[in-house]
Amino acid sequence: MSNNNASFVRTEMLGSQEPPTSERGAIKWVRENLFSSALNSILTLLGVAAIYLIISGSLPWFLHGVWNASSMGECRQIVADNYGEGASGACWAMIHERWHQYMFGFYPRELYWRPVTAFALMIVSLAPVLYYNNRRTDTVMTGVVSVLLMLALWGVNTPGSVFAAVFLLFAVIVAVARVAPKYLVWVTILFPAVGFLLLWGGSVWSPVGAMAGFVLIGITYSLTKDRLGVPVGTGVGVIIASIWWLFIQSHVTGPLASAMNLGFEKVDSDQFGGFLLAFVIGVTAISASLPVGILLALGRRSDMPLIKALSVGFIEFIRGVPLITMLFTASLLLQYFLPPQTKFDLILRVIILVTVFSAAYIAEVIRGGLAALPKGQYEAADALGLDYWQAQRLIIMPQALKISIPGIVSSFIGLFKDTTLVALVGLADPLQGITKIVRADINWKGIYWEPYIFVGLIFFVVCFSMSRYSMYLENKLKRDHR
Amino acid sequence: MAIAATTPKETFRLSMLIYDTRYRSYTIQFVVLVLFVAFLAWLLNNTIINLAAKDKDINFSFLFQRAGYDLDQQLIPYTNDSTHGRALFVGLLNTLIVAVFGCFFATIIGVVAGVLRLSHNWVVSRLMTVYVETFRNIPLLLWIILAFVILSETAPSPRDFKVTDEMVAAGTEPAAHMILWDTVAITNRGTNIPMPYVDHHIGTLNFLDVPFNLTVAVALLIVLAGGYVNRIINRRAQVIQETTGVRPTTWWQSILVLFGPLVVYLWAMGLHWDLPVLGGFNFAGGINVAHSFTALLIAISLYTGAFIAEAVRGGILAISRGQTEAAFALGVRPGRTMQLVILPQALRVIIPPLISQYLNLTKNTTLGMAISYLDLKGTLGGITLNQTGRELECMLLMMAIYLTLSLIISSMMNVYNTAMKLKER
Known part of the structure; x- marks a missing residue:
């Protein structure tokens, strides 16, 4: 058969057929993800039912929310007028009315600009830590913070001269972030003193004196490091600084203060409250607990038996007792352990104990990171002739800290959540202290969902962004290709 | 062969305490120990002074x-x-x-x-x-x-559970109901749950003023013994499986051993439940859980x-x-x-x-x-x-x-x- 055009031989390929309807698009997705088996179908239905129950129960309540009222009764009246008798509605008016109290506690009303500015400066000082030398991010961050700060200052009725001064300061900061983001680090370094001054007020000279002590440590360290080694050099620096703090500082700053009385109006610790208090305790304790935690972790892995024993004992003791007992130690027992007539600010005591508490947990996390490093890293550092502190700084810590980022950040989150416990020793935290005051007010009697949702939401936003940032950091620092 | 006849003589100098890595750790530990003991002594001293001052x-x-x-x-x-x-x-x-x-x-x-x-x-x-x-x-x-606020502020008060004669006559329902087949009552004063009781009590044993309920202790013993027997059964099944490749069916034996004796024991003891009942202004009977x-x-x-x-x-x-x-x-x-x-x-x-x-x-x-x-x-x-x-x-x-x-x-x-x-x- 030479005739080759047999009709049943196809010469060109057919285009591929569409998959059947059950195997594509939304139907496929639903089949695979929601109804792949009997158990899965039941779970899906249960899940949808749960979502429906939650939404149908709470959505009307949210939608009927009242923002302007002066008491619970008025709220109920407005809801009943608008949506009929028996309708439920949230009374957000309480938050509207008590906003300042939730934010600042009993801080003097005319001085609100100080914590607001301190908060803005804190975010600016975080910028170089979180995104070092990243011109775009730093500029955007400082710019946004400045604009928000101006709005907030306007909102709390700041006097014009203060407004102008803060405006100038932030204009300079944004310019620095735009031109040379590296120098933003100076904001970070100076922030502890500036923040303290803004929040508590008082003479300029005491924070300056305290900073001078740290400068002394730095100078002594850099002069003696090469001859005495890192630990001894630091020790000598600390001794000199302690002498300055304990014996000399007051004799220098006292006359300076009387000669040149610069400073702000003083605000007492018991006027702090609300989220201001939570942030003051949280931020200070977080930034202080990381270095202490690193030192404890190194101590626990040290070759020196005494150092190791002390670190282990300290860490295990702190981890074995609940934070509340530590807080009560701060409020009840420190008066026994300190010299008589020592006056010690309650917030400061709480900050110290929260720091110590969280440092013990961070030490354990970092110890895990150190243990996860292959032995070869230590041996390579030794082979290069690095001494202990060089090896730690250049080889060990960068890797160990990278491994422990998730754990460290979840310790931070735990710490920030634990700031609510200070209410139990009599400080006015937002969750219990302020909410108790609000609920005791005759106008707001019987309110319970709204304050807790509000406070919970703010905590959620802060903690959730911390955990997201840790994921971003983990991804950014990831060096292996898995 | 030239051997260095004299190795440099090791002499101990005071500066080696800082510069020589062999001794430095001792120096550091010694300093730390002194500081630590001094710190403890300082704390102790303060405490003694403060206690004395407060009498x-x-x-x-x-x-x-x-x-x-x-x-x-x-x-x-x-x-x-x-x-x-x-x-x-x-x-x-x-x-x-x-x-x-x-x-x-x-x-x-x-x-x-x-x-x-x-x-x-x-x-x-x-x-x-x-x-x-x-x-x-x-x-x-x-x-x-x-959770506490919701439980204590939204739960009905005990009188909302009350069914009065007028209600029966009018056919209206009380404002609140007990849940789980009328066994659990959640009120603003607490949650009332049923309490187990036995008719034939074995007795209690007082140990350091703490009474131990022997009926419960025996029940626990029976459960433990059942668990032990069940383990033996499973182990035997494992041995049989390893030698023959076929695992004997044991689930009914397990259930029987685990629950059988307990049920018999509780039945023999005459277990019954004391249900919470509305009486007067509050629920009586059962356990009131705060x-x-x-x-x-x-x-x-x-x-x-x-x-x-x-x-x-x-x-x-x-x-x-x-x-x-x-x-x-x-x-x-x-x-x-x-x-x-x-x-x-x-x-x-x-x-x-x-x-x-x-x-x-x-x-x-x-x-x-x-x-x-x-x-x-x-x-x-x-x-x-x-x-x-x-x-x-x-x-x-x-x-x-x-x-x-x-x-x-x-x-x-x-x-x-x-x-x-x-x-x-």
Whole structure:
């Protein structure tokens, strides 16, 4: 058969057929993800039912929310007028009315600009830590913070001269972030003193004196490091600084203060409250607990038996007792352990104990990171002739800290959540202290969902962004290709 | 051959204490020791001076004095005539009961949520993500207070349960109902649940003024014995399976051994339930569970459950995908893969964080003081401390007790870890 055009031989390929309807698009997705088996179908239905129950129960309540009222009764009246008798509605008016109290506690009303500015400066000082030398991010961050700060200052009725001064300061900061983001680090370094001054007020000279002590440590360290080694050099620096703090500082700053009385109006610790208090305790304790935690972790892995024993004992003791007992130690027992007539600010005591508490947990996390490093890293550092502190700084810590980022950040989150416990020793935290005051007010009697949702939401936003940032950091620092 | 005849003579110079790495560690440790001892001495000295100034001493005899306050939840007999020491013990038991129930419920919630969060079911896994993230990022104290406030402010008062003659005549329903087939009543004064009673009581044994219910003890013994026999049955089945390749059916034997004797025993003892009944202005009968206990338990279980869910999820994810794929290649079904391949390996990863969550839960029970749950912190560290004014003794004792609890739990973890460690080479 030479005739080759047999009709049943196809010469060109057919285009591929569409998959059947059950195997594509939304139907496929639903089949695979929601109804792949009997158990899965039941779970899906249960899940949808749960979502429906939650939404149908709470959505009307949210939608009927009242923002302007002066008491619970008025709220109920407005809801009943608008949506009929028996309708439920949230009374957000309480938050509207008590906003300042939730934010600042009993801080003097005319001085609100100080914590607001301190908060803005804190975010600016975080910028170089979180995104070092990243011109775009730093500029955007400082710019946004400045604009928000101006709005907030306007909102709390700041006097014009203060407004102008803060405006100038932030204009300079944004310019620095735009031109040379590296120098933003100076904001970070100076922030502890500036923040303290803004929040508590008082003479300029005491924070300056305290900073001078740290400068002394730095100078002594850099002069003696090469001859005495890192630990001894630091020790000598600390001794000199302690002498300055304990014996000399007051004799220098006292006359300076009387000669040149610069400073702000003083605000007492018991006027702090609300989220201001939570942030003051949280931020200070977080930034202080990381270095202490690193030192404890190194101590626990040290070759020196005494150092190791002390670190282990300290860490295990702190981890074995609940934070509340530590807080009560701060409020009840420190008066026994300190010299008589020592006056010690309650917030400061709480900050110290929260720091110590969280440092013990961070030490354990970092110890895990150190243990996860292959032995070869230590041996390579030794082979290069690095001494202990060089090896730690250049080889060990960068890797160990990278491994422990998730754990460290979840310790931070735990710490920030634990700031609510200070209410139990009599400080006015937002969750219990302020909410108790609000609920005791005759106008707001019987309110319970709204304050807790509000406070919970703010905590959620802060903690959730911390955990997201840790994921971003983990991804950014990831060096292996898995 | 030229051998260096004289090695440089080692002479000890004082500067070697700082510069020579062989001696430097001793120097540092010595300095640290001196500083530490000085610090302790300073603390001790301050304490002695302060105690003298306040005209106090360190004395634990207050533990044997009359407490004079009432507790609303007591697992052992306690009146306000009992001693402070007994109040401490009641508080400790209250701490432990919340901790034990909390660990139990948190484990169930956590394992379910952790496994479901990994499910391919889109709705369920998202729902579990929302649950975990919500509870992990909001302080526990908020959940405790919220649960308490909702229970005590939205629950109906006992008189809402009342059915009067007019209501029957008019055919209207009372404002509130008991739930679970009329056995549990949730009121604003607490939750009333049924209480088990037996007709033929074996008796109680008093040991150090603490009564032990022998009926319950015998029931526990029977359960333990049943568990032991069940283990023997399973082991025999295992042996038979290994020799013949066929596993004998044992599930009915297991059920019979585990539950049979207990049911017979309870029937013989005449078990019946004392149901809560509305009488007068409140419910009588049954057990009245205070809202502080319920709220603390609910909040702490849900909160810790979220953390346990993360531990479970992390443990399952830590098992390499190759294990699942290998099991599938052998033709093992997904459920059995989970049960026989993934979980046994994942448990090794899950257990350590799980135990540390138990530890956290136990320590977090102290937050119950925000809703006046009278646990160890509430009795010893609260009322007793305020009444006797012995801060130092109470706080030290309380820290010691919590420290002991933590050490017990973490030493159990260490035993488990050593037993489960991968045996390599």
